[in-house]
Amino acid sequence: MSVPQWLRHRPWTAFWVRRAARLALSLGIVLTASFAMIRLVPGDPVRAALGVDAAPALVAARRHQLGLDQPFPTQFRHYLDGLLQGDLGTSLVTGAPVAELVRTRFPATLEIALLAFLLTLAVALPGGLLAAVHTRDGRRPHAELAFTALTAGLAGVPDFVAASGLTALLAVALPLLPVAGTAGAGSFVLPVIALALAPTAVLVRIVRVEALKVLSEDYMRTARSKRLPPARLYLRHAAPNMATASLTVAGSLLPAMIAGTVLVEKVFAWPGIGSAMAQSVVAQDYPVVQATVLITGSTVLLAGLLVDMLLALLDPRSAIREM
Template identity: 80%
Template sequence: MSVRRLLRHPWTGLLRHPWTAFLGRRTARLVLSLGVVLTASFVMIRLIPGDPVRAALGVDAAPGLVAARRHRLGLEEPFLSQYRHYLDGLVHGDLGTSLVTGTPVAELVRTRLPATLEIAGLAFLVTLAVALPCGLLAAIRTRDGRHPRTELAFTAVTAGLAGVPDFVLAAGLTALLAVGLPLLPVAGAAGIESFVLPVLALSLAPTAVLVRIVRVEALKVLNEDYMRTARGKRLPSARRYLRHAAPNMATAALTVAGSLLPALIAGTVLVEKVFARPGIGSAMAQSVAAQDYPVVQAMVLVLGTTVLLAGLLVDLLLAVLDPRSAIRES
């Protein structure tokens, strides 16, 4: 699209611009996904058997007290009426009140969310910082069938780590680094040392998955014609790999990293429970056991929204790195 035409018809040109279409599709997808998450957070907690009011007040609570609490919370209303009230509350910024503690859920989210974002964000950065260079180095060392023992060891270690659940890694790291070798604190959120174990437990499996994919993509890049040309010109190794190979494999690596984000954020639920960290995940685990409807709904909504926004940021970053992808989807 020419600049002259865009200046002559700015709104028409802007609406037809590939980036506008790309952002419009991503925004529509985000809104639709948020609607699904919002509805799922409301419905699924109500599928859990039991009476949340009875669970909150105790089994010895008087029937009249239980009935009055249910009426005050609107739990006796039809399902659609409860859903309408839930949406109305969200529009006005009201996430409800905890059935167990009586505190506003919005306050609970405000105090708990930063702790979850800290360990999830650090785990994601560690995953990228380790997987990208290690995958490239593994591809360089094992290119064209060289060093088969290194390739075998790489495959065995990464496959083993990728298949271990987060809570098993958390328990194993605790036993090794906090109990067997008392180098790090077992639990809590005091000091920089307290981040090491939960971040490791969250990032080890995604790192193992991503580093394998980075190696495969790097092997493809290293066999491209322009890489052969660079080797033929005897360019320095650092220039060949960092300037030519790394940027061309970054798009695929970031795409996979974006797909690993939901599992990484969901893993905070168990990891925070294991390490007694005061985050969204531990609060949601406690609330599910107590059938605390408002808290569980809010936590699922917050975690789901975080995943969706992180995915949107990854899509935008990929589009910036490779503008052709945005134009191609138009």
Template identity: 70%
Template sequence: MTTVSARLGALTRRHPWGVFCCRRAVRLTLSLLVVVTASFAMIRLVPGDPVRAALGVDAPPDLVAAKRHQLGLDTGLSAQYWRYLRDLAHGDLGVSLVTGEPVADLVGARLPTTLLLAVLAFACVLVVALPGGLLAAVWTRGGRRPRAELAFTATTSALAGVPDFVLAAGLTAGLAVGLRLFPAAGDLGPQSYVLPVLALALAPAAVLLRIVRVETLKVLAADHVRAARAKRLPAAPLWLRHVAPNALTASLTLAGNLLPGLIAGTVLVEKVFAWPGIGSAMAQSVAAQDYAVVEATVLVMGSAVLVVNFLVDFALALLDPRSVIRET
């Protein structure tokens, strides 16, 4: 036992990045299995008969029974679960109960619009919050400009506390219906992205702005930054080498934690703006108890969150390689 532990310790010291990658890969695989199980179980907790809902209340009992047998819904949950795993392993997402369309085609048609919406929103969050938080910290450090600090805190607190669908409705009423600057619904071109992206990005950007400001203030008060200031280090090296990397490492960790909420918010935002994406498909399929579509949309959105968090872990490790050594 001691020999095995010693060998593992030597391997860890020799190949810290390999151990880091293996651990992250195992964690990602287990998390994906949890998402797959959750996508299977979630819709089955909703009361009602999906086959009867799809065929109508007046459908003959023999037709309902035949459809249930065709879909394998007349077997036990364990048999349905193993069939679901087997079909996933073969890339088969099933067929929609409502439309009869292969779910893979539906996901392939709707996924790009949702991905683009989420990527644009997350990019806006980072572009606004990272430099904005750094500037806010410099502007208000040491108790300077208390009115500006109060305005910053009040504005970011208000935006962070407003739900996505309320922001979406307010933006629609003000900028689409009132001023007629942007389309109110649908994907009608580049202008159609403005309101959904704002509805998704405003609250996370407000949260991250406050986090970046607080982290930057901590770094500015650190001993090594004070020492660099005492040595009259020029502003560019001071910020690029000492302040920004330390402040942004912690901030990016928390930004990765905001992403699941942002992706989940696409469901309501897409519903408000009649956006032809995965979120609106999920909302419609839950109401119709369309098992295959719900399972596929939950699986896709959950997997997207896990993969992005996986990439964020690597980005943070690249920013601070010492964390890899400490972990292993």
């Protein structure tokens, strides 16, 4: 996207204008996709909701009541009008307002996504730095090989496979944690770990690479020659200089975690918006699918915007370099 001349001398204004334009375009795509994609699935949602034995006249009347017998552009216009009024529609299956479903279920999804993100940061940032310290300059090659193999294997594990494996091990074979539901703090452990496992493996590898670069710099050699305490050497001199690159990668993982809650919630019967989405797709419940896809997609986009804002504040030069 080209930047107007009057913005070229206002890098911060240009940065926010570009981000706002990108967000608006992305939201428009998500909104259109959330409306269109479920209608491309074969089948009749009204017949699915009323049952296969419902009278044709009843089905036709219900389709007319919901506006599903109208042309696609007309349906889309009514959908947009409803969104502007805060109306997400009514479930075809339960008859309940979709906005109420979102209000009750969305916080549960955010809880496990944010906890998984915090767990990823808490493990990957110190873990990557520690791995770099112990394997720098070719030291401990066996430890480096084990670290690389372990993290590469964990990084490739899909969320639902991790969720199923953790359930089999820690809830069935060793009944240490609840299998499903939200019965106390223990019920958060398995879904949070399942969401955080692969992102942690990815991030810890990136952190180690960035830490190795920092540890090889001249100022770090000078600091080591002064025999500074390890805590001061690594936390004060090394950690801040690898933070920006590491947080950039970490920020890109947060939207993926939010999107990944769909399958994890299904495995653990977690009462979030992801499990509601999965159920509504099977039932062809148009309003619920539209709302859950729109809310999830918008949250992913807003999370990405917040990450961009944080990184721009931590490293203002990155915003200026985009000009």
